[in-house]
Amino acid sequence: xxxxxxxxxxxxxxxxxxxxxxxxxxxxxxxxxxxxxxxxxxxxxxxxxxxxxxxxxxxxxxxxxxxxxxxxxxxxxxxx
Amino acid sequence: xxxxxxxxxxxxxxxxxxxxxxxxxxxxxxxxxxxxxxxxxxxxxxxxxxxxxxxxxxxxxxxxxxxxxxxxxxxxxxxxxxxxxxxxxxxxxxxxxxxxxxxxxxxxxxxxxxxxxxxxxxxxxxxxxxxxxxxxxxxxxxxxxxxxxxxxxxxxxxxxxxxxxx
Numbered sequence: 001x002x003x004x005x006x007x008x009x010x011x012x013x014x015x016x017x018x019x020x021x022x023x024x025x026x027x028x029x030x031x032x033x034x035x036x037x038x039x040x041x042x043x044x045x046x047x048x049x050x051x052x053x054x055x056x057x058x059x060x061x062x063x064x065x066x067x068x069x070x071x072x073x074x075x076x077x078x079x080x
Numbered sequence: 081x082x083x084x085x086x087x088x089x090x091x092x093x094x095x096x097x098x099x100x101x102x103x104x105x106x107x108x109x110x111x112x113x114x115x116x117x118x119x120x121x122x123x124x125x126x127x128x129x130x131x132x133x134x135x136x137x138x139x140x141x142x143x144x145x146x147x148x149x150x151x152x153x154x155x156x157x158x159x160x161x162x163x164x165x166x167x168x169x170x171x172x173x174x175x176x177x178x179x180x181x182x183x184x185x186x187x188x189x190x191x192x193x194x195x196x197x198x199x200x201x202x203x204x205x206x207x208x209x210x211x212x213x214x215x216x217x218x219x220x221x222x223x224x225x226x227x228x229x230x231x232x233x234x235x236x237x238x239x240x241x242x243x244x245x246x
Binding site for chain 2: 001002003004005007008010011012015019021022023024025026027029030031033034035036037038039040041042043044045046047048049050051053056069070072073074075076077078079080
């Protein structure tokens with residue numbers, strides 16, 4: 001928000017229009033705040049918190065799109 | 081053998097997300113899916129992102145993460161203005177988004193910012209809401225009583241149902 005003031009302005013304009021100045025936003029506002037929901041999704045895409053997922057292992061030989069994945073192979077998400 | 085799924089390459093693929101290093105929430109303005117719904121979308125091009133993984137071993141807490149982020153972000157933006165700090169000559173000190181700390185979590189290097197309540201009335205609203213919430217907590221900041229309707233408030237009964245009385 002410090003680096004992208006135009007995103008901040010757009011989010012605040014949406015919140016002010018939907019929620020107003022007298023109360024905090026809550027989950028009932030979620031569907032009416034598509035730009036704030038976009039901020040959530042974009043944050044997860046643009047700068048996720050975690051660098052890796054939880055490791056898993058294959059319990060038996062597998063094949064995916066022609067790639068052989070042997071039993072015991074570790075599978076991990078490389079998020080960052 | 082190690083098989084990594086490279087989310088980073090997908091997230092920063094300009095074919096999926098034009099100008100990928102820009103923070104632009106408008107990319108998702110017409111995406112009304114929750115994280116859970118997006119994860120079940122059979123068309124991979126309609127997935128919002130892959131931070132929570134994919135398939136049967138996908139993150140089980142993604143709905144909690146998504147709701148917590150929504151409440152945190154919407155409330156902070158409702159309450160505060162965020163601006164870069166300025167040096168002694170009034171020049172803005174803009175942090176470099178590519179400068180990150182090392183470690184298990186992705187975090188920007190420390191930077192200065194100016195965070196200001198958008199109005200005294202909004203600041204007062206937050207203080208009041210916090211006071212109201214504090215009444216629900218004991219001296220160790222734990223729930224005095226788990227609020228009705230929360231899923232884990234019924235965990236005990238569910239346990240009894242499944243496993244019988246201990």
